[in-house]
Amino acid sequence: MSDHLKPIVEALIFASPEPITPKTLYKLLDGEPREDVQAALESLKADYERPGGLQIVEVAGGYQIVTRAEVVGAGARDARRHRLQAANHRT
Numbered sequence: 001m002s003d004h005l006k007p008i009v010e011a012l013i014f015a016s017p018e019p020i021t022p023k024t025l026y027k028l029l030d031g032e033p034r035e036d037v038q039a040a041l042e043s044l045k046a047d048y049e050r051p052g053g054l055q056i057v058e059v060a061g062g063y064q065i066v067t068r069a070e071v072v073g074a075g076a077r078d079a080r081r082h083r084l085q086a087a088n089h090r091t
Contacts, residue, residue: 013056014065019059019064021061021062045063053067055067
């Protein structure tokens, strides 16, 4: 796999408003061997398996980069706590 492909595949997945399929990636990266595109995708998926705020998920036969549910839940709890604290200070 060419090292330059992984960040390109990542950017395409990130920028796509809907899940991007391998078929679409192959079309967009027409000059690259399919095996290299697939290898870049697999390597990227492995990178996103590490702990962090984002993950790559497979949706409708394609891929999206989304926020991890546990991070969103923690953020919502923090926002709720902040609103409650602010309301208590106003009374």
